[in-house]
Amino acid sequence: MVDRPALSKGEMAVARALWDVSPATVRQVHEKVEEHEAMSFVTVQTYLRRLEAKGHASSRLDGRVRIYSGRSRPGTVIRSTVNELVDRLFGGDSLPLVRHLIEERGIDESGLAELRQLIERLESEQSQTERKSS
Amino acid sequence: MVDRPALSKGEMAVARALWDVSPATVRQVHEKVEEHEAMSFVTVQTYLRRLEAKGHASSRLDGRVRIYSGRSRPGTVIRSTVNELVDRLFGGDSLPLVRHLIEERGIDESGLAELRQLIERLESEQSQTERKSS
DNA sequence: TTGCAACACGTACAAATGTAATTGTACGCT
DNA sequence: AGCGTACAATTACATTTGTACGTGTTGCAA
Numbered sequence A, B: 001m002v003d004r005p006a007l008s009k010g011e012m013a014v015a016r017a018l019w020d021v022s023p024a025t026v027r028q029v030h031e032k033v034e035e036h037e038a039m040s041f042v043t044v045q046t047y048l049r050r051l052e053a054k055g056h057a058s059s060r061l062d063g064r065v066r067i068y069s070g071r072s073r074p075g076t077v078i079r080s081t082v083n084e085l086v087d088r089l090f091g092g093d094s095l096p097l098v099r100h101l102i103e104e105r106g107i108d109e110s111g112l113a114e115l116r117q118l119i120e121r122l123e124s125e126q127s128q129t130e131r132k133s134s
Numbered sequence C: 001t002t003g004c005a006a007c008a009c010g011t012a013c014a015a016a017t018g019t020a021a022t023t024g025t026a027c028g029c030t
Numbered sequence D: 001a002g003c004g005t006a007c008a009a010t011t012a013c014a015t016t017t018g019t020a021c022g023t024g025t026t027g028c029a030a
Helices: A009-021 A026-034 A041-053 A074-090 A095-104 A109-128 B009-021 B026-034 B041-053 B074-090 B095-104 B109-128
Strands: A057-062 A065-070 B057-062 B065-070
Touching (some): A009 A026, A009 A041, A009 A074, A009 B074, A026 A041, A026 A065, A041 A065, A074 A095, A074 B009, A074 B074, A095 B074, A095 B109, A109 B095, A109 B109, B009 B026, B009 B041, B009 B065, B009 B074, B026 B041, B026 B065, B041 B057, B041 B065
Antiparallel strands (some): A057 A065, B057 B065
16 A cells, blocks of 8 residues: 555556566566667666566566566556546546546547446446445 | 646646746745645745746746746646656556546546536447547 | 845755666577 | 677666755845
């Protein structure tokens, strides 16, 4: 539950790659990162080290190769990052952001359908549970 | 449409305050900022200067007091910040973020109702306009 | 007219971030 | 045995961010 300091841009890119391929060697992570953007191998090395220092990854030596594994799960990191953003941009109120996302960035049909169902579910839940404060 | 570099945490706090009170003196902005968090007066001054350097604010001297005004509108800054976040966290797909926001952070009844209507509107629009790819 | 409170403006500086180059070392090929 | 290659580990360094201090100036109160 500790809200570790949010990951920076570069750290996040590497963390995302690591989540995808973990456990993996630096090289494998590097390859994954490069599917999206150019970044030197050693830079990835650095980020992985920093991620480990911050507790978001762990590693062990397998022979002469270091194997990194994701540690904090994506959901956790994403949650705190998003929370921070919502606080910063909207003073904690997430509705404007949701509105913005739905309006400004395309969401396809199936996405919309999913969201509608999600909202309907929440609405029925809310009408049952007599809303007890915010 | 230039996607200026996203504002940092501190810059964003000051920018938000400025948007609220603009045009305003440093002192007024400072007071607004302090409604949410403690920050030294001179620090606010610095941030305002940096915001101006980045083109997010403008200022003029009124007598011996400098008056700052917001320049880029909130929507613009918010858009690029959010875009960057979505790219970083979800590789550009905004649906997961929306899902996360709706599920994890409470949205009240009226908010839900608004969202449902928004989604229904988009759904009907989409079924009319034969989707012509992104 | 003198000093102070209030402010602008320049300067400072450590930590975090982005991005590597270098150096050391072991593996396997020739 | 010697060499290139693939890594790990160390070190580097410019930029950005967070946070502020000090210095100079000026309108105002005494």
